[in-house]
Amino acid sequence: MSGAIPHSEISPGAHSVRPLGMTADYARQLLDSLGDAQTPLPEAEFLHPAVTWARSGLMSLTGRSRAEMCPAPIAACADGALLALQSLAPHNPELACLHGSRLLSERAAFMRLSRQGRIAAGGSCRLLDTADGQVAVNLARDEDWAMLPAWLESETLSGEAGEWEALAKVLATRQTQETVERARQLGLPVAASQWPQSGGQWFSITMRGIPRIRRAVPLVLDLSTLWAGPLCGHLLQMLGARVIKVESASRPDAARRGNEDFFDLLNAGKTAVSLDLETETGRAQLLQLIRQADIVIESARPRGLQQMGIVAEDLVRECAGLTWISITGYGRDEDAGLQVAFGDDAGVAAGLSALMLEVTGEAMFVGDAIADPLTGLHAALAAWHSFTHGGGRLISVPLRDVAMHCASFDLPDSRQALKQRHADWTQCIQPDDIQPPVRRVATAQAEPFGADTQNILTEFGLLDA
Template sequence: MSTAGDWAASGVLALTGRADGPPLLPPGRAATVAGELADRFAERTGVRVDGAALLAERAAFTGGRRRGAVSVGGSCRLLPTADGWAAVSCARPDDPALLGALVGRELPGDPWPEVAAWLREHPGAVLAERAELLGVAAAPVAPRRAPQVLPEPPHRPVAGLLVADFSALWAGPLCTSLLALAGARVVKVETPGRPDGARYGHPGFYRLLHAGTRSVVLDPASATGRSALARLVDAADVVVEASRPRALAAWGLDAAAAVAAGTTWISLTAAGRGSGRVGFGDDVAAAAGLVASDTDGTPLFCGDALADPLTGLTAAVLATTAPADGSGVLHDVSMTDVVARTLDGTPSWPAGDLPVALPRRREPAGDAPVAGADTADVLRELGLPC
């Protein structure tokens, strides 16, 4: 199938363009890349999914539709800056306050008018600097050069591997849900004050990504919790996390030490472990250049948070590999780089006569555990007091 055909079959076209306009074909070949990643995962594990269809799967649960310069989920916007465009997210409860700090004033009620006014007066570089300093999920839209693709270690069986999943939302849980389907033993880790925000999203989508996993809640502020976290990481064959390094260090977790002990550590961040940038699927994809173009050149969102499923598929493939000598490895997965690798200069254009498939979904393979349902059992297995 052609790149355009892959896009058309994926369900993403139905989510790309203005609400009152025709569907648009996104730039690049992300749907084709997603299919290639899924094929590689299937070759190594026997678990076959439609990679391109995963890109639009969340919208099949939520009923999301295209909204132009507003993301499908409604929490991210494309807004003009003094020298271009920027993607800005307001998804977390404390984001309105952070956006107020960004623009230098308290934002009562709807934050968007004040944010839009501030952006029009400031260049993208100023936004990027202040957003990283404040932890705001925002960045200028500036297409990245595709980074070099490094060779992967040899692949290995996944069945039976112990996977400690410290991630949340979509990218990391998609990775670990695929590993669970392939027979890995996945333990999802949350803390009392920081549950996975996806628990409050669509319940069917949450079940899809967490059926077949176990859930533990551990408190890194307590000696018992820190000990359990350390023991779990020591026992894990694979660790998947999506936090800035200093956040995990505050929990007493050391990626370098785990890798030295033979662990495969997969770190998912907006722009790499060396960056302080915070980002979510919509703003990361748009900032990397995965945006459609309206007839007047206005950038519009492509699909629903495409950086998330692309990164989840990438991480799942990486988890099927390990150095031949049994040593550990750190995979520093930048979501921005994952998106950039799909952009090949192919522009966005109207879908025209292409058949536009609607987003479709897989059915959950069971229920997701409630938070902490398996804490006692996992602690017993680690030889720790319950």
């Protein structure tokens, strides 16, 4: 309990509503939403949410010149999500060593990222002013820059990468809603900064199949890429799952081109299979693997998989006991399913930047791709809960919805009360509470791309599929 502030010594002010035990409250709310209200929470040290924030490493990643306090208990919610997962797998030694809130800044520790105000720590996403508000625009690829002339129908934009100033000028004359709508149609990750809405769910079960428990520990097929989905698979691995990472031969997990040590951390111990999904054979092999899996994790837009003949709804209906985790930006509905999101812009869509603007007067990002690690934690909880209840569920876990569920948790009901909370929470942390992002060390290197393909195809009898 070194350096922790005992509950009784914290006087957070009249406007803050029950900050004590917010981690436990959030864990309880997650379990309630899964229909598991009776599960006891494990013993844990409960810190003030402001102290949890300070220790999470997120202060290095939020603000401009000065580190900022987020008035939403994002770090406490991450601890709460992990606590809920621990309650479903009590006495798991690996899980017991983790702090959910520290996972939020982990990538930044590997990549040595730091806060840049209205530029995201990772650098590719920026908050830009429109005529009537702000939008987060995430342009990580040259192909995305090439879309700008079509997106904004402007001849002052050339489509060359890096023309942020020209983009800012054009956007300043445009209306937010229309701008975001056109970006959605083009598949550009653009989000309006808006106030978080309370009362929404962090997941939805969009299809139910027949429950059945086939194995004591699950076989997980991880088709996901980047951070949220791989983190989910990594956490399930700690719970004993066997995880097979399946990559498309033509589109490997792009995180392989990113920080290697971080990739190793999330993917060490996963079996690596590559399938040529442009061929009938490759698709048939993937379908056969899915039929034998207990949990599928994927982070594709629904249409992408459907156009390959891989229809989550059909597979959950057909395969008793299958849990399918669908990680998207905004959900699986027809329109929402089109919309691309990454962790930074989804955090803005969830309302985090609007909260920061309200309490600091400045537009800024919160954390590094914050919706990704939050979603990975929540998705692991949904997956494990479903598996232990027999599966048979298609579970949609959208980045924006998870981040908004955290951003709106215990949100004060007036802007004045929010500002008061920000002031109180800023005051209640001590300088030595503030910690930088910390990296865990990978237990091993991740398997090279496709290294285990032949072994897995042999094991599952799919060489002639």
